[in-house]
Amino acid sequence: MPVIRMRSAVIYLTERCPLACGYCYFRDKRQHDLSWKVLANFLVLVKREWGSPRSFVISGGEPLMCWDKVKKLVMALRSGFPGADVRMQTNGLMLDRTKIAWLSARGVGLEFGIDGDLGTTARWRRPMDRGMFARLVRNIRAALDAGISCGCTMTVHPDEVARMAENLRFLKGIGLSCVDITPAAFMPWDAARRAAFRAAYVDIVATPALRRMLFTREDREFMPAGLMDISLHPPGDVLLGDAFLCLPGKARKKFSLWDPATGTLRPQMVAYYRRRYALLWKRPSWRTYRDHVSFGFEMVNAMMGRNYLNTRQIVPLMRFMTRVHLSYGHKKISA
Ligand code: SF4
Secondary structure (H helix, E strand, O other): OOOOEEEEEEEEOEOOOOOOOOOOOOOOOOOOEOOHHHHHHHHHHHHHHHOOOOEEEEEOOOHHHHHHHHHHHHHHHHHHOOOOEEEEEEOOOOOOHHHHHHHHHOOOEEEEEOOOOHHHHHHHOOOOOHHHHHHHHHHHHHHHHOOOOEEEEEEEOHHHHHHHHHHHHHHHHOOOOOEEEEEOOOOOOOHHHHHHHHHHHHHHHOOHHHHOOEOOHHHHEEEOOOEEEEEEEOOOEEEEOHHHHHOOHHHHHHOOOEEOOOOEEOHHHHHHHHHHHHHHOOOOOOEEHHHHHHHHHHHHHHHHOOOOOOHHHHHHHHHHHHHHHHHOOOOOEEO
């Protein structure tokens, strides 16, 4: 029996990225990439401990900074884990028709980082300019035309709350029908901005055409105890889920689940995570995926021994989003 059951594997191929977004959740980005040796060892670990996860997410930094490695990894996933869903998170700027055709032919989905129209996106995704934004929109349309399953993460800075609905309509206009709204962590969500976010979110969800766009997996997927995401971070640390991406490199190493030299799990770290997650499952017996991410945020503060992440501001917002979705009667679906 595996020590922890795996839902998805998130692979951060590189810390490098051509953008420097003001709210980037990857707080301690340097220049590390995952080596192929580490990647190959990780896939062996996944197979040995967890069999076949339902999905793999390839991310960064910007994974297209290492396109050859993306191709090699996708081929390894397609042959080693047939049937698994494979998606790539990208800022979309380094895509071109050749890459789009390659990804389309191999059934790789894309999740773009775009926060709405030029004004909002360029304000936080620096140094995005008009030309880069036009390229991003062109690439999204080309990916959709090529039949790729596309979604996007719309990160909302506290100063952009008033434009949330307008930005959602912009994304709908360029053809995106699946949007994951994420309030930007580490940003100043004071009481007034939190109240404004809640009011704007309620209005959005009350509008059927906009509600249909929301990527509600986070709220609709009820996870049983012990089911978790596993994430691989450069240069070679394994953690549970993407909440831990914001940790400084030293902390990621300290809390890594495996020993990359031997490719085996570290029993004391497995016990650490199991102890911590046991707190999450005390009551009730199920949790939404977003609850799970929120708990990861709280664990980040416990690991750092201080208020590193603004959990008191961000976690209530995430719980509120879940409550709003549940009030629309989404059904419980088993994980
Ligand atoms: S594109 Fe993504 S990884 Fe790059 S700086 Fe922006 S948020 Fe961070």
